[in-house]
Amino acid sequence: xxxxxxxxxxxxxxxxxxxxxxxxxxxxxxxxxxxxxxxxxxxxxxxxxxxxxxxxxxxxxxxxxxxxxxxxxxxxxxxxxxxxxxxxxxxxxxxxxxxxxxxxxxxxxxx
Amino acid sequence: xxxxxxxxxxxxxxxxxxxxxxxxxxxxxxxxxxxxxxxxxxxxxxxxxxxxxxxxxxxxxxxxxxxxxxxxxxxxxxxxxxxxxxxxxxxxxxxxxxxxxxxxxxxxxxxxxxxxxxxxxxxxxxxxxxxxxxxxxxxxxxxxxxxxxxxxxxxxxxxxxxxxxxxxxxxxxxxxxxxxxxxxxxxxxxxxxxxxxxxxxxxxxxxxxxxxxxxxxxxxxxxxxxxxxxxx
Numbered sequence: 632x633x634x635x636x637x638x639x640x641x642x643x644x645x646x647x648x649x650x651x652x653x654x655x656x657x658x659x660x661x662x663x664x665x666x667x668x669x670x671x672x673x674x675x676x677x678x679x680x681x682x683x684x685x686x687x688x689x690x691x692x693x694x695x696x697x698x699x700x701x702x703x704x705x706x707x708x709x710x711x712x713x714x715x716x717x718x719x720x721x722x723x724x725x726x727x728x729x730x731x732x733x734x735x736x737x738x739x740x741x742x
Numbered sequence: 743x744x745x746x747x748x749x750x751x752x753x754x755x756x757x758x759x760x761x762x763x764x765x766x767x768x769x770x771x772x773x774x775x776x777x778x779x780x781x782x783x784x785x786x787x788x789x790x791x792x793x794x795x796x797x798x799x800x801x802x803x804x805x806x807x808x809x810x811x812x813x814x815x816x817x818x819x820x821x822x823x824x825x826x827x828x829x830x831x832x833x834x835x836x837x838x839x840x841x842x843x844x845x846x847x848x849x850x851x852x853x854x855x856x857x858x859x860x861x862x863x864x865x866x867x868x869x870x871x872x873x874x875x876x877x878x879x880x881x882x883x884x885x886x887x888x889x890x891x892x893x894x895x896x897x898x899x900x901x902x903x904x905x906x907x908x909x910x911x912x913x914x915x916x917x918x919x920x921x922x923x924x925x926x927x928x929x930x931x932x933x934x935x936x937x938x939x940x941x942x943x944x945x946x947x948x949x950x951x952x953x954x955x956x957x958x959x960x961x962x963x964x965x966x967x968x969x970x971x972x973x974x
Contacts, residue, residue: 636801636804637776637780637801639807640797640800640801640805640807640810641780641783641784641787641788641797642787643807643810643811643814644784644788644793644794644797644810644814645784645787645788646811647810647811647814647815647818648788648789648790648793648814648818648821649844650815651815651818651819651820651821651822651825652818652821652824652825652843652844652846653825653840653843653844654822654825655822655825655826655828655829656825656828656829656832656839656843659829660829660832660833665829665830667966668959668962669826669829670830671958671962671965671966672826672827672955672958672959673826673827673828673829673830674827675923675925675926675958675965676823676826676827676926676954676955676958677827677851677855677917677926678914678917678918678921678924678926678927678930679926679927679929679930679933679951679954679955679958680820680823680824680851680930680951680954681852681855681910681913681914681917681927681930682914682927682930682931682934683930683931683933683934683947683950683951683954684848684852684910685907685910685911685914686931686934686935686938686946686950687934687946687947688906688907688910689907690938690943690944690946691943703904703907706904706907706908707907707908707911710908710911710912710915711911711915714911714912714915714916715915715919718916720754720755720856720909720912720916721754721755723908723911723912724755724758724905724908724909724912725758725905727904727905727908727911728758728901728902728904728905728908731901731904731908732900732901732902732904735900735901736901
């Protein structure tokens with residue numbers, strides 16, 4: 632492996648990632664008072680972003696082919712149900728992931 | 743409760759996904775022939791899971807540097823949206839501010855959004871900092887462990903990456919329960935589904951984020967009016 636190239640790739644990736652993380656702060660943090668629109672977005676965007684992130688996590692499901700996302704759907708429902716009723720985040724995650732890992736080994740084995 | 747203990751409790755939900763994805767990334771790097779030191783460097787200064795994994799492919803295929811730059815920017819452009827929500831919150835962090843702004847990831851952003859009120863004796867500003875620091879340390883440790891252990895892990899962990907999805911689902915549920923308006927969540931869901939079908943699974947993320955941003959801007963006056971009415 633060419634060390635110079637590897638270093639260059641990592642440095643560029645780091646710089647571009649840093650840019651995406653620092654841009655909004657560069658644009659607004661010097662102002663004493665945030666524009667009303669920006670603080671409104673800061674409050675309302677997270678809920679929209681989270682839903683989209685879930686969709687992004689599930690993007691590789693192939694609905695047209697077996698098992699058509701059934702194990703994912705069941706596991707997501709388990710998480711939603713547990714989180715709505717018991718409100719124990721860690722438990723919901725561990726249980727949902729366990730259900731998923733069991734489903735893809737038993738009821739819906741990947742061929 | 744000590745601030746550090748509180749922060750550790752708050753990052754617990756993301757630890758499974760950080761451990762698994764980190765280990766998987768370290769293994770990929772080692773299998774591609776990179777020394778664990780490169781894995782360490784990437785996890786310290788890039789610190790973005792999906793991009794780091796994509797970088798393995800870029801590195802092994804000898805991708806031109808401009809392509810690395812463009813890919814990095816677009817894969818991580820969603821961070822711009824996260825930053826918008828943290829401007830107010832990170833004020834007054836002084837010397838810690840640059841580190842904090844640079845360590846907001848999908849997971850840590852969600853933890854920060856779902857933290858709720860701090861117990862007595864815990865400073866919210868310190869808690870935010872330790873959440874970010876401990877999360878990155880977890881990520882670094884997992885990826886380096888994966889790089890060192892490559893080839894000698896005996897258990898089949900296929901499917902454990904579902905823990906990341908599960909975590910984001912719990913954050914959605916919590917936000918749904920505590921927010922007075924469900925419009926943002928619905929806007930996100932509709933945009934995600936619409937652009938998934940329009941553009942396919944690999945290209946819908948940024949258009950969906952942008953569309954929800956626009957929808958929320960269009961609904962702004964209504965939302966602010968509603969809020970004032972709720973207060974009155």
